[in-house]
Amino acid sequence: MVDQSAVGHRxxxxxxxxxxxxxxxxxxxxGESNLVYRDAAAAEAAGYKGIPIPPTYLFCLEMLDNDKPFEFLTALDIDLGKVLHGEQSFTYHAPVVVGDKLTFQSSVASVADKKGGAMTLIVVETAVTNQHGVHVADTARTIVVRNG
Known part of the structure; x- marks a missing residue:
């Protein structure tokens, strides 16, 4: 089981x-064919400063550009073979477009044992800022860990 002291870990x-x-x-x-996602002029005509990213793309960026994508699990001494991605949410505060440089800062928001300790739910929250220091999004993911 994951210790409650993990809450707040950045x-x-x-x-x-x-x-x-x-x-x-x-x-x-x-299979996306909408020109807003493929053509800068179409994106600008739709009110964007450039080609926007789709809502779930932040998760891909954070994982692909992370040289230690499972650091948050290994730091908590969790066996990766017992992990399931349970849920993901995205809250956007500003558009993210091609050319942006994003910084992802994650921390453990909560740890809760369920089913009499048979599994643990870990919520990791991430604040995303762009190259201008603008807070563009927040994400939250729930990781399910099978105990025992």
């Missing part, structure tokens, strides 16, 4: 660039 910040090639590949994988 992890090493992760910095990621919103690169056009990687984003284009993501859209192709999804």
């Amino acid at each position: 992890f090493t910040p992760v910095t990621a660039d919103v690169e056009p090639g990687r984003l284009r590949y993501f859209f192709e994988t999804l």
Whole structure:
């Protein structure tokens, strides 16, 4: 089981660039055909400063550009074979577009044992800021750890 002392633990910040090639590949994988996501002029005509990212792309950026993507689990001495990604949420405060440089600062928000200690739910919250210091988004993910 994960100790309650983990609550508040802050992890090493992760910095990621919103690169056009990687984003284009993501859209192709999804089959996204909306020009707003493919053409800068269409994005600007829709009111964006550039090609925007889709809502869930922040999770991809944080994981892809993190040289220690499971640091928060290994730091808590959790066996990765007993982990399940349970839930993810995204709250945007400002648009994120191609060319932005983002910093992800994560911390453990809560730890709760469930089912009589058979599993533990860990909520990790992440604040995302851009290269201008603007707080553009918050994410929260629930990690399920099978105990025993």
